[in-house]
Every structure is written in C-alpha cells, then in structure tokens.
Amino acid sequence: xxxxxxxxxxxxxxxxxxxxxxxxxxxxxxxxxxxxxxxxxxxxxxxxxxxxxxxxxxxxxxxxxxxxxxxxxxxxxxxxxxxxxxxxxxxxxxxxxxxxxxxxxxxxxxxxxxxxxxxxxxxxxxxxxxxxxxxxxxxxxxxxxxxxxxxxxxxxxxxxxxxxxxxxxxxxxxxxxxxxxxxxxxxxxxxxxxxxxxxxxxxxxxxxxxxxxxxxxxxxxxxxxxxxxxxxxxxxxxxxxxxxxxxxxxxxxxxxxxxxxxxxxxxxxxxxxxxxxxxxxxxxxxxxxxxxxxxxxxxxxxxxxxxxxxxxxxxxxxxxxxxxxxxxxxxxxxxxxxxxxxxxxxxxxxxxxxxxxxxxxxxxxxxxxxxxxxxxxxxxxxxxxxxxxxxxxxxxxxxxxxxxxxxxxxxxxxxxxxxxxxxxxxxxxxxxxxxxxxxxxxxxxxx
Amino acid sequence: xxxxxxxxxxxxxxxxxxxxxxxxxxxxxxxxxxxxxxxxxxxxxxxxxxxxxxxxxxxxxxxxxxxxxxxxxxxxxxxxxxxxxxxxxxxxxxxxxxxxxxxxxxxxxxxxxxxxxxxxxxxxxxxxxxxxxxxxxxxxxxxxxxxxxxxxxxxxxxxxxxxxxxxxxxxxxxxxxxxxxxxxxxxxxxxxxxxxxxxxxxxxxxxxxxxxxxxxxxxxxxxxxxxxxxxxxxxxxxxxxxxxxxxxxxxxxxxxxxxxxxxxxxxxxxxxxxxxxxxxxxxxxxxxxxxxxxxxxxxxxxxxxxxxxxx
Numbered sequence: 046x047x048x049x050x051x052x053x054x055x056x057x058x059x060x061x062x063x064x065x066x067x068x069x070x071x072x073x074x075x076x077x078x079x080x081x082x083x084x085x086x087x088x089x090x091x092x093x094x095x096x097x098x099x100x101x102x103x104x105x106x107x108x109x110x111x112x113x114x115x116x117x118x119x120x121x122x123x124x125x126x127x128x129x130x131x132x133x134x135x136x137x138x139x140x141x142x143x144x145x146x147x148x149x150x151x152x153x154x155x156x157x158x159x160x161x162x163x164x165x166x167x168x169x170x171x172x173x174x175x176x177x178x179x180x181x182x183x184x185x186x187x188x189x190x191x192x193x194x195x196x197x198x199x200x201x202x203x204x205x206x207x208x209x210x211x212x213x214x215x216x217x218x219x220x221x222x223x224x225x226x227x228x229x230x231x232x233x234x235x236x237x238x239x240x241x242x243x244x245x246x247x248x249x250x251x252x253x254x255x256x257x258x259x260x261x262x263x264x265x266x267x268x269x270x271x272x273x274x275x276x277x278x279x280x281x282x283x284x285x286x287x288x289x290x291x292x293x294x295x296x297x298x299x300x301x302x303x304x305x306x307x308x309x310x311x312x313x314x315x316x317x318x319x320x321x322x323x324x325x326x327x328x329x330x331x332x333x334x335x336x337x338x339x340x341x342x343x344x345x346x347x348x349x350x351x352x353x354x355x356x357x358x359x360x361x362x363x364x365x366x367x368x369x370x371x372x373x374x375x376x377x378x379x380x381x382x383x384x385x386x387x388x389x390x391x392x393x394x395x396x397x398x399x400x401x402x403x404x405x406x407x408x409x410x411x412x413x414x415x416x417x418x419x420x421x422x423x424x425x426x427x428x429x430x431x432x433x434x435x436x437x438x439x440x441x442x443x444x445x446x447x448x449x450x451x452x453x454x455x456x457x458x459x460x461x462x463x464x465x466x467x468x469x470x471x472x473x474x475x476x477x478x479x480x481x482x483x484x485x486x487x488x489x490x491x492x
Numbered sequence: 493x494x495x496x497x498x499x500x501x502x503x504x505x506x507x508x509x510x511x512x513x514x515x516x517x518x519x520x521x522x523x524x525x526x527x528x529x530x531x532x533x534x535x536x537x538x539x540x541x542x543x544x545x546x547x548x549x550x551x552x553x554x555x556x557x558x559x560x561x562x563x564x565x566x567x568x569x570x571x572x573x574x575x576x577x578x579x580x581x582x583x584x585x586x587x588x589x590x591x592x593x594x595x596x597x598x599x600x601x602x603x604x605x606x607x608x609x610x611x612x613x614x615x616x617x618x619x620x621x622x623x624x625x626x627x628x629x630x631x632x633x634x635x636x637x638x639x640x641x642x643x644x645x646x647x648x649x650x651x652x653x654x655x656x657x658x659x660x661x662x663x664x665x666x667x668x669x670x671x672x673x674x675x676x677x678x679x680x681x682x683x684x685x686x687x688x689x690x691x692x693x694x695x696x697x698x699x700x701x702x703x704x705x706x707x708x709x710x711x712x713x714x715x716x717x718x719x720x721x722x723x724x725x726x727x728x729x730x731x732x733x734x735x736x737x738x739x740x741x742x743x744x745x746x747x748x749x750x751x752x753x754x755x756x757x758x759x760x761x762x763x764x765x766x767x768x769x770x771x772x773x774x775x776x777x778x779x780x781x782x783x784x785x786x787x788x789x790x791x792x793x794x795x796x797x798x799x800x801x802x803x
Contacts, residue, residue: 135771162555162771254663257749309642309663452769463753467664485573486772 084142084168084373088380089117095134095146097127100203100368103403104150107395111388118381131155138163142375147382153189153367154447156199160192161449168372171196173383178391182408184441185364188278199369200390201408202399205329206437207266207363209352210336212343213426215324218242223325224350228357229267229295236302239324247306248325249299250317253466257311259459262365263327267292269363270355272443275454275483280446281492284458284480285473291355293472297465307466315339327352329365330406330434337424344423349430351437364442367408410439450487457483551777560774567778577779579754580762581786583669587758588737591673596729599681600722603688604714618686625683633746636675637662640747665755668748672756675743680736684729691725692718727798731791738787759783 096104101124108120123146125133130150137145138159149167151159159166175197179187182201190199211223219242221235232248239248252260268274273288283289299305306322308314317323318340326332336347351361370390372382389395396407397415407413413435421427448454457479464470480491554563571577606617624632639646640661648658661671695717703713719726741760744750750757750765759779767776 158771254660254668254752255749256662256668256751257747307663309660310637450770456765456769460753463751467752482575485570486576 084375084379085377086380087378088384090378090381091119091121092148092376092378092382092385093146094120094122094148094150094370094385095125095130096122096150097125097130099403100150100399100405101125103399103405104389106398106402107389110395111385114388115381115384118384120385134159137373138166142166142373145373145375147373147376147378148386149371149373150202151199151369151371153369153445154451156189156369156371157447158449158451160198166374167198168374168376168379168383169196170198170200170372170383170386173380173387175200175383175387178387181391181411183364183367183410183438185444186367186408188444188446189367190369199371200386201367201369202390202396203331203368203405204408204438205331205365205367205406206434206440206442207270207327207329207352207365208332208430208434208437209350210326210328210332210347211350212321212324212346213348214346215239215243215246223348226353228359229299229353229355231353232304233298233302236304240303243324246322246324247317248304248323249327250306250308250314250323251296251466252309252311252313253305253307253463254309255459255463256309259455260308260314261455261459261462264292264296264458264462266327266352266363266365267295267355269365269442269445270352270360272360274445274447275451275458276446276448276489277492278444278446279492280448281490282454282480282483282487283492284454284461284483285477286492288355290473290476293462293465293476295355296462297472300466330438331404333422333425333430333434334404337422341424345426347425348428349425349433351433360443362437362440362442364438364445366445368405406434406438408438413439448489450483450489453486454483547777547780550774551781553774554772555774563774567775568782570775571778571782576754576757577759577762577782580757580759583754583756584738584740584758587669587672587676587740588734591676592730592733592737594673595677595681596684596726596733598677599684599729600688602681602685603692604718606685607689607692618689621682621685623682624679625686627679629679629742630746632675632679633743636671636678637747640671662748663752665752668752668756671747672740672744675747676737676740679743680733684733687725687729688722691722695721723798727795730798731794734790734794735787738783738790759786 094101094104101122105122108122111120112118125146134145134149134151134155137143169192178200179197183204183206186201186204187197190197190201192198209223216223216239219235219239221239226232226235240246249263251263252258265274268289271288271292273283273286273292275282275284275289277283296305306317308317314323318326321343326336328336333349337344352363354361370386372379372386376382389399391409393409393412393415396409396412397417399405400407400412401417418431418435419429420431421429422431458476461470461472461475461479464475465472483489484491551567552563552565553560554566555561602621605611606614606621611617627635640648642648642658642660642663645661647661651658659667661667699717699721700713703717708716739760740758741764744756744758745761745764748756750761760783763776763779763783766772766779
C-alpha cells in the first residue's frame with residue numbers, strides 16, 4: 046500500500062463522513078477541489094508565506110509596498126521557525142499539498158529532496174516567467190532551483206559565499222599574512238611558526254567526535270572550493286572522488302600539524318571562540334554579522350579575506366549554501382504568490398531592505414551596487430567586509446547538488462571524518478567505504 | 493383437530509415473538525459490554541493495530557510521499573547487507589550483555605539491603621533508590637552530559653581529585669558506550685530493586701528461621717532461599733530489561749546522538765534516523781520488524797530457559 050492510496054482512502058472516507066453529515070454532494074465537490082494537482086492560478090487573495098526568524102521579519106518589511114503596488118493581493122508572512130518549518134513542509138507535501146502556505150522559504154539542502162520525493166509538490170515557476178531572471182543571481186545558484194525537467198521551482202533569495210575570517214593580531218605575531226596564503230597547504234607549512242608565536246591557540250575548532258551532531262561545514266567547504274560535493278549534478282555519489290579525498294586529506298594534514306582544536310559538544314566551538322583560542326573562522330557571509338555580535342569583545346582583531354584554494358591555482362570561491370522562495374503547487378492562488386516572490390527577490394530595493402532588516406545576504410548580484418556594501422566595519426578594523434562577500438558572490442561558485450539523500454550523505458561523511466580524527470583513518474579508504482554504504486542505502490550509482 | 497389446532501394457530505407467531513424478544517434481549521445483553529468496550533477497541537484499532545499493520549505493509553515499499561512504490565523483499569535483503577544495521581545490533585548486544593546483569597545484580601543487592609531489619613529509615617532509602625526511575629529521560633541525558641563533560645564535568649573533576657587521568661567520556665567510542673551503560677544503570681537499578689523488594693517480602697520468614705536453626709550463614713541463606721524464591725520475579729525483570737535494552741533510544745539519543753562514529757548507535761536509533769531523518773519509512777519499518785522478531789525470539793528463549801525451572 047502506498048502513501049498515495051492511503052491518502053486517497055482517508056480523503057474518500059473523510060468526504061463520505063462529510064457527505065453523511067451534511068446530506069449534500071457539495072461536500073465531495075469540496076474535496077475534489079483540493080490536493081496536489083488541483084491548485085489554481087488566481088492572482089488575487091491572501092498569500093500566506095512560510096519563513097523563519099529574522100528572514101520572516103525582513104520579508105514582512107516588503108509587504109506594505111507590495112500590497113500598494115498590487116491591489117487585490119494581501120500577504121501574510123508567518124514565522125514557522127527553523128527547523129520546525131522542514132517538518133511542516135514535509136508533512137504538507139506528503140499530504141498532497143494540503144495545509145501548506147502559498148509561498149515557502151526553502152534551504153538548498155531541502156529543495157532538491159522535495160523536488161525528488163514529492164514531484165509536482167512545488168509550482169513550476171518557469172510557467173510564470175522565472176527563467177528570464179536566470180542570469181540575475183550569483184553564478185552557481187540557478188542549477189539548484191532547477192528540476193530534472195529543466196524548469197525553475199524557486200527563486201534564489203540568500204546566498205552565502207565562503208569567507209576566511211582571521212585574527213589579525215595572532216597572525217601578525219607569527220609574521221604571516223593570510224591574504225598571501227594561496228592554498229591550505231601553505232597554512233600547514235606555516236604551522237610551526239604560527240604555534241611558536243601563539244602557544245595554546247589553534248586555527249580551526251571542529252567537534253571531532255561529531256557528538257551530538259555532525260560538524261562538517263569545513264570539510265564541505267573544502268569540497269565546494271573544488272566544485273565538488275557528495276553528489277554530482279546527475280545525483281551520482283562522488284564520495285570517493287579525487288577532490289573529496291583531497292578535501293578530507295587536507296583536514297587530516299591540518300589536524301596532524303596541530304592546527305585543529307577539538308570543540309566537543311554543541312557549545313565547544315563557541316567556548317573556544319569566546320576564550321580567544323581560535324585564529325580562523327572559515328565561514329560564509331552570514332557570519333560577518335554573527336561574529337560581530339557574538340564576540341563583540343574581540344572587536345578590531347578580526348579581518349576577512351578570500352579562502353585559500355585547496356590545490357595550487359585552484360578556485361578561491363565557493364557558495365556554501367543558499368535559501369529560496371518557492372510556490373506550493375497546491376496553492377489556489379499561484380499567480381498571486383509568484384507575483385510576491387518576484388517582487389521580493391528580483392528588485393534591488395526589496396532585497397537590500399531585507400538585507401538591512403534581517404541580514405539575509407542577497408543572491409541578486411545587482412544589489413551589490415548599493416553603497417552599504419562598501420561601508421567600513423569597526424569590528425573588522427575598518428575593513429568593508431561586505432564588499433569582499435559581494436565580490437565572492439559575483440565570482441560565483443560551482444553549483445552544489447544536495448540531492449534528496451543529503452541527510453544520509455552528511456551522516457556518512459561525518460562518520461568518515463570522525464574515523465580520521467579519532468582512529469587515524471585513511472581519508473581515501475574511509476570515503477570509499479562511505480561511498481559504498483551510501484550506494485547500498487540509496488540505490489544511487491557511484492560516479 | 494381443528495379445535496386443538498385453533499388455539500395452536502396463534503401460538504406460532506407468539507412463540508416466534510417470544511423467541512424474537514428473547515433474542516433481542518440476549519442481543520442487548522451481549523451488545524452492552526461490546527458497546528462499553530467499543531471506545532477502547534476503536535482507539536486500539538486506529539492508533540495501535542492499524543499502524544502496526546500499515547508498518548508491515550510499508551516495509552515492502554520504498555521511497556516516500558508521491559514517489560512511494562512497491563519493493564517486495566528488497567528492504568529486508570538490504571537489511572542483511574547493511575553494515576550500520578549490524579553495528580547498531582552489535583552495540584545494542586554489547587550494552588545488553590554488560591548492563592543488564594550489572595544492573596540486576598546491583599538491584600538485588602540493593603533490595604536485600606533495604607529489606608534488612610538492620611537498616612534504619614528504610615522508607616527514606618526506598619524513596620532514594622526509586623527516585624532516579626521517575627526522573628525524565630531527557631533531563632537525565634542532559635544532566636549526565638554535564639556530569640561527563642570532558643573539560644568541566646564533575647566526574648572528571650573527581651577523577652582528577654584522586655589522581656586519575658581525565659576520561660573523554662562522550663568523545664571516545666568505548667567510553668561513550670560505558671557512559672550509556674552508566675546512565676542506564678543509574679536510571680533503572682532502583683526500579684528493579686523495588687520489584688525485587690516486593691518479591692523479597694513475599695518469602696515466608698519461617699524458611700529463614702529454619703535455615704538459621706540449621707546453621708546456614710547469610711550468604712548461604714541468600715543463595716539457597718532468596719534467589720530460588722525470587723526466580724519468577726527475576727525472570728520478569730530479565731525479560732523486561734532485555735526488551736527495554738533492545739528498544740534503547742532516549743539515553744544515547746540525548747547523550748551521544750549515536751556517536752562517536754556510531755559507537756552508541758542502537759537499533760531503535762537507526763530506525764528513527766531512517767524514518768524521520770531520511771524519510772525512508774519503508775526501510776525503517778523493515779528495521780522495526782527485524783527488531784520485533786529479535787525481541788520475540790529472545791523473550792521466548794529466556795522464558796523457556798528460566799521459566800521451566802522456576803515453576
């Protein structure tokens with residue numbers, strides 16, 4: 046018995062009960078009007094938007110102007126919370142779209158899964174003209190919103206290029222200029238000099254035992270800097286590929302050189318940072334604001350530069366992650382919903398007002414012309430950090446396919462990394478093993 | 493004939509009516525209990541029987557949402573080749589073999605202690621022993637996560653105070669498993685001790701008096717009277733603890749998340765991951781049925797081994 050047939054059964058029994066209760070055939074008609082395939086293209090009515098935290102608040106800021114320019118459409122932005130929103134969307138899609146908001150804020154780690162597991166659950170936005178915006182966003186994002194059929198199912202909102210935040214005071218003491226580090230191996234080569242000048246200070250903090258959750262952001266970044274990930278764009282497993290092995294081998298070399306501190310538990314990293322025991326934070330755009338507010342007493346000590354490449358001459362940009370707005374296929378007012386998405390995400394004024402209000406770094410590249418991206422920041426010693434991220438986003442990264450099996454892949458990659466940290470595992474061997482397991486678990490082929 | 497037949501004629505429908513009345517009365521009588529039972533039966537059917545059956549059907553499918561399709565026995569075949577499932581099973585077995593005897597042994601000693609007339613304020617002791625069993629599992633997990641913290645935990649502080657090296661309790665595979673054993677033992681020993689205490693109080697005092705007259709010491713009395721008399725209670729706790737450990741989820745989930753490197757991954761946690769993290773409900777159902785089979789077989793074996801001699 047499939048989910049689908051059980052759902053139909055429930056729906057039928059529900060309709061039957063309603064029909065019994067009202068003695069009217071209208072009840073059954075009411076049911077036939079909803080469901081996944083039966084959304085509508087109305088361009089008026091109230092559009093419900095599901096988002097979370099500051100992003101929801103930022104989105105609300107766009108609503109008055111939109112409603113003024115689009116009479117007949119009202120917008121209700123709801124803060125569903127993260128991670129609660131993923132369960133709610135999953136349940137809604139599994140129920141054939143019933144109960145879903147009209148517009149859904151979806152991360153790049155969930156979008157491909159929803160497209161794969163619930164085909165027809167999200168509206169095809171190419172039908173409304175989404176493709177005309179293809180080149181307006183940071184390079185590497187369009188493939189993320191494109192389904193296997195080549196149509197767009199969302200528009201990019203937020204993009205997070207990878208940055209290399211560093212403690213200038215520590216590097217100065219060691220006489221090293223991070224801007225001059227071309228590769229991560231250059232950092233390994235300078236390890237002794239750095240440690241001699243800064244006893245007790247490590248470069249990066251990682252929760253080595255992955256307890257209670259995986260800590261894979263750094264490893265993933267090293268893969269993404271090479272245009273690689275756990276899957277290729279066709280969805281084949283690439284765990285054992287040369288770039289992936291190189292990424293984990295780089296982590297191992299950094300660890301062997303004594304540059305990686307263990308950051309146990311979910312507070313480990315923050316504890317090390319607070320104590321000033323970490324000199325580098327390889328983190329994306331959103332961290333600019335985060336570091337500034339969370340570790341305010343270290344103001345003036347931090348700087349930002351491009352991340353080093355993994356191999357000599359390699360790429361120094363990676364788009365770590367992104368979030369998007371999609372329209373539920375079950376929405377009875379898909380056109381109105383699309384109008385709001387288009388209004389919010391393709392106009393410089395909207396995305397920049399949302400960036401100011403909620404810190405969501407825009408994917409729309411023409412937004413970076415605004416002078417605020419060149420403003421100096423005290424926390425970063427007067428450096429215009431946003432300009433660095435804007436430049437990195439314009440450079441663009443290679444697209445990352447998270448696929449519908451990201452959660453599984455993340456767990457297996459985490460296990461592989463833990464084996465390297467705790468048991469001295471060989472990067473190539475542990476990743477080959479992970480690839481084999483992932484293939485066994487998902488039925489995907491290995492590239 | 494006619495005269496005799498005449499009064500008989502209306503008696504046929506009368507008899508029929510009487511029978512009907514009787515039948516409807518009987519039906520009413522039988523229906524009432526069923527009606528009274530109906531809410532429970534319907535609730536059981538909807539929330540227990542249906543999910544149990546549906547899960548069985550689900551275990552023969554793959555994919556989720558609109559992409560669900562039949563998979564035959566593929567999930568069960570996959571189970572046999574899945575190293576993580578076997579890791580989870582091995583972890584569960586290791587925890588079972590170490591933890592259950594340790595906990596039940598301690599519980600028995602504890603019960604004998606608080607049952608002794610030599611102990612004062614027995615009620616306070618009993619309360620203290622049972623207290624951990626009523627502590628919420630999540631609270632327990634969080635509390636032990638603090639206690640076992642490598643750098644700031646009280647346990648390592650104590651070890652340091654007596655000159656022992658600090659232990660990375662939650663970060664090393666072996667110690668993470670030991671931590672789970674520790675938490676389980678802390679949480680459930682008192683619960684079992686209370687069950688044993690009830691059993692102990694049912695043993696006739698005369699047996700002990702006779703044994704004392706015969707010159708049996710405390711150890712001999714414990715092994716020759718207490719343990720055999722407690723056999724049904726022992727069986728009960730062994731079977732319950734075995735089933736409980738096979739279904740172990742909360743403690744490792746809160747304490748270690750199954751890590752490091754799956755050292756504390758249990759079968760139930762693996763089931764949860766497949767179902768609610770990877771949305772692979774078909775495979776999760778297959779894991780559930782494999783676990784059910786295991787619990788049934790192990791339970792039956794224990795009943796056979798211990799039950800026969802006990803009765």
